[in-house]
Amino acid sequence: MSSVELQKITKRFKYVTALEDVSFMVHDREFFVLLGPTGAGKTSTLRIIAALLKQDSGSVLFDGEVVDGLTPADRDVAFVFQQYSLYPTMTVYDNLAFPLRSPLRKTPEDEIKTKVEHAAEILRISHLLDRKTAKLSGGEMQRVSIGRAIVREPRMFLMDEPLSNLDAKLRESLRVELQHMQKTQGNTTLFVTHDQIEALTMADRIGVLNEGRLIQVGTPVDIYDRPATTFVAQLVGTPRINLLPAGRENGTIHVDESLLQMPAPEGRTLPDKLLVGIRPEDISLNPTGQFNGTVVLTEPLGVETIVHVQSGERTLLSLAPGMIHLQRGADIRFNLLQDRLHFFDETGKRIA
Amino acid sequence: MSDFYEVGPAEPVVISTRVDKVSPKARREHNVRAAIVIAIAMFCLLPIFVMSMTAFKTRSDAVSAPPKLLFKPTLEGFVFLFTERALVPPARAQELLASDTTDLSLFERVALSSGQEITGPSDYVGRLKNSLIIAGVSTIFSVVLGFFAAYAFSRFDVPGKDDLMFFILSTRMLPAVVVTIPLFLMYRQFGLHDTYQGMILLYTVFNLSLAVWLLKGFIDEIPLEYEEAALVDGYSRIQAIFKIVLPQAMTGIAATVVFSLIFAWNEYAFALMLTSDKARTAPPTIATMLGRGGIEWSAIAAGSLGFLIPVAIVVFLLRDYLLRGVTFGAVRR
Ligand SMILES: Nc1ncnc2c1ncn2[C@@H]1O[C@H](COP(=O)(O)OP(=O)(O)OP(=O)(O)O)[C@@H](O)[C@H]1O
């Protein structure tokens, strides 16, 4: 397996800039997740690494060597596409054998058979080998796509939202399988998704991409606990983070249009106008709490309950453990975990 | 998975491959539909039926009005089609027929009974061969060239793509009659008149625009990811085209082959003007088949029948692809 590095990659299409000055590195054996909303440039990044798309400027390096001149075949990466990549005219077996039969590899048929059967076993698709791919279910197709990537030993895996077309249950089980496979085999993997849960659960490190720019790179904990911008803060975590415009007067922060106020943390210089970010789990309901509000809505999820609490003109989301039932309009008291608050300036940048 | 697949649905359904599970209503509807299709097919096949009958009629039966449904079949039409003949005095004809020597072939007998003597083979078979060569080769050329052009237009950023596509289409816009005279003069000048090369070139160019447009549509429908997957898996672009794009474009290719072939096979105006003998194709030959003292309808019918066969064979061989081509886009996208 290899490491990949992107250096100042820029890619423009006729009307949009898909990628702007993107640099990051995926280490050998690392599971790196590229997270971003639709149109962020995730697929374009993968296609540039695989040489299916040519960047306008910047370089791609494998193991420290520039590979810009190499063809897709010579780059020797495995690509799992978002959709449509199994050949409908071939059986599952032939689809899996396809990369091994390439003129670059010329594997003998008995060795192909062993490898295909091994991959099929890992992905539990052995019973499908004789079938035509057009008749498979979505989950089976995606397994075969992944199988086609693992039959050979590529320098790295590029996966473009391989789970996004599947139903929730399948997605969960494949997610676990993929992670297990990556960890036991130590594959370098660049995994693209717009699903923050996939990113947080699977990644060694996450890169957040928006409108062609790389906004933050870090471990899941970094991304969740120290989001670099309000965009990142809103992208990860369900329910969403509460973002409240606020003003600072001397040592106190007042949330606009609300009775909430809190002491400004010591040792930090905060501007007069700022945004306060509070994760729902950092608002704890407590009969003796410091603040009061009224219940607007409760959404019991089973393990926990989302409580919508109104304070002044603002409605905050709070996450309480277990199933709780509260009357609409009931008064309620709560605390904020002061040391877990996030502060952003007016442009949305995190204030360290 | 439930046991649905073994046992089948509890209630009869409308569409199923299992006859026992289709509801009586759906089965009735199916029969009605089949009856309608058969009726339409019969109606469409009527001219061919009449033609086949005419081919076996005598000259007088062929022109009788109302047409005779019951008649004594004869091979006269086929004899006239395949041979050149000369008149013999009736007395001599009777004498020859009566002599009953076994060295008279079936064709000679038939010719004699209408007072003629066979002097040699006609040029029909040769013309049919010309048609086969010219239509076949030009179809192959236009489909092969058209496929690669369409692939390039579909997959690459060809500068001025839309204008070029329109230009290609525009080669078809003038009616044949308008361009035959200039073409005739050009062909005379370049020595292409009445040659295979000339006719193949003409039909290839004429069909190319159709081929490029049709095939581009089909190739556009094939997701780019199929080829990209092959490229990543270690294949070159040309290998990806042959291994991936070609099999998936088969329906489009079959449709294009049939359209091109039918055009080149049926073409009349250019063939009439630009060929005279060596490279003359079947359509002008059949249409100008005049017997002695009038049009030989039975010979024309026989000739047309022979003319139908090659196209029918090609369509029959490609029927699976064509059917899939017809439903392209309608079924699972
Ligand atoms: N071939 C192309 N021609 C023109 N614009 C393109 C092309 N490919 C991508 N784009 C544009 O580049 C931007 C980034 O596209 P990309 O496919 O990389 O996004 P993505 O992050 O993969 O989105 P999604 O989650 O929807 O797959 C988008 O605005 C897209 O419209």
Ligand SMILES: [Mg+2]
């Ligand atoms: Mg994408």
